[in-house]
């Protein structure tokens with residue numbers, strides 16, 4: 001059986017959903033979403049949603065220990081895991097399917113793979129069927145964890161086990177020092193694991209400004225996490241790895257060999273990055289490789305978005321790109337003018353550690369490498385009343401990177417309580433190309449954390465603060 005649609009989207013995660021929506025809305029076009037697991041994708045059930053559902057109560061409870069006027073409160077582990085279960089709809093995607101149908105998007109369950117130009121074969125619970133697209137096929141298959149060789153045979157935890165935690169290991173070793181590692185170390189230690197982080201690099205969150213890694217390592221250590229930097233794992237053994245299910249301890253004790261001795265634990269969480277899921281989507285049937293996808297060498301009818309495209313693996317970024325690509329597909333299919341594309345929109349990111357990290361645009365090093373003549377301004381977040389009122393003992397730093405000649409903001413980074421809510425101002429300033437002398441007239445309310453912008457702008461050389 002072959003059904004025809006204008007647009008076929010392989011992968012029903014947040015990015016695929018947006019691609020299907022924007023490729024069809026306001027038109028007579030029809031799209032179908034193909035999903036092999038749960039509509040809503042990694043983000044909804046195993047990544048963004050459960051991790052943030054776990055982290056918020058932990059952050060609030062931590063604040064009560066540092067906020068005169070309230071009784072200190074503790075995390076209630078069972079209630080916390082129940083909150084997580086509610087936010088992942090108990091791993092039931094009925095709501096997402098309803099959304100698709102209400103939006104006019106058809107859904108097909110099963111694994112989708114290309115079998116020819118504009119032709120997708122879906123193998124699912126109801127057998128095999130083919131979907132032919134009149135205009136476009138979109139690959140939105142997300143990403144899968146990259147597991148280094150020493151850990152493959154010991155059934156380690158991946159991020160799904162950490163976000164879906166059911167059984168809390170007494171001792172947990174975390175391999176990696178990136179975003180998943182830092183966030184998971186935060187919630188796993190808060191619910192009772194003694195966490196050791198083995199980080200091969202010299203700092204945590206190495207893609208961000210160096211002060212970020214130092215400040216987050218300090219905060220994790222203050223919470224009892226054993227953060228071991230410059231420590232490479234060379235091997236891992238577990239005598240009886242078992243398939244106990246997601247979020248349960250996968251067998252007996254694990255020993256991780258490092259260049260600085262062995263570490264024994266009850267579970268090991270491998271958080272060493274992810275790679276685009278392109279290995280089983282039938283690229284070879286249309287004479288393409290994964291590199292063709294990652295380097296954008298695709299025929300006009302084929303598109304890749306989200307984690308699968310190799311772009312920044314962030315939900316909001318993938319969804320943004322899906323909105324752009326979806327609108328382009330709709331325009332090309334209907335003969336409407338192609339929508340304008342902004343090539344240099346900056347990528348924001350928030351790491352929901354305690355304190356949070358928020359960043360957008362270039363780091364100081366990236367801006368220098370790109371040839372900019374820079375001015376860098378930084379300020380302690382605790383220096384403004386609005387932040388200091390949030391809790392006692394506020395820690396964190398804010399920093400902006402400015403091009404001296406154009407006076408434009410190139411990047412901004414914040415560490416501090418709830419700074420995830422501060423970064424959008426920087427995103428707007430970069431996207432809107434607002435020079436810093438104009439930004440000085442954007443007045444933050446008193447007393448809010450946003451007043452750190454005043455400090456950052458005051459720290460700039462006087463000549464940059466006046467009109468040219």
Ligand SMILES: Cc1cc2nc3c(=O)[nH]c(=O)nc-3n(C[C@H](O)[C@H](O)[C@H](O)COP(=O)(O)OP(=O)(O)OC[C@H]3O[C@@H](n4cnc5c(N)ncnc54)[C@H](O)[C@@H]3O)c2cc1C
Nearest residue numbers: 011013015036041042043047112141142306307313314315
């Ligand atoms: C622990 C963790 C926490 C995270 N937290 C955040 C966060 O707070 N904020 C943020 O912005 N990002 C976060 N991310 C990243 C975010 O999860 C991803 O960037 C996002 O899920 C990408 O969306 P996507 O739609 O491209 O892929 P996915 O969400 O992975 O969805 C892809 C879908 O495609 C399906 N699929 C794959 N292959 C096929 C096939 N051949 N046929 C049919 N279906 C297929 C999959 O089953 C899946 O449902 C986090 C990631 C992790 C691991």
Ligand SMILES: NC(=O)c1ccc[n+]([C@@H]2O[C@H](COP(=O)([O-])OP(=O)(O)OC[C@H]3O[C@@H](n4cnc5c(N)ncnc54)[C@H](O)[C@@H]3O)[C@@H](O)[C@H]2O)c1
Nearest residue numbers: 148176177178179180181200271272273274313350351352
């Ligand atoms: N709050 C958020 O927005 C959020 C939260 C979680 C994840 N994410 C996204 O998910 C992506 C994946 O996260 P991640 O933490 O898995 O990846 P990452 O790229 O952020 O970090 C990977 C870490 O593993 C280390 N590493 C890589 N290979 C290794 C090896 N062989 N041995 C030891 N260490 C090794 C790296 O040095 C790094 O510290 C991130 O890039 C991020 O965009 C976002």
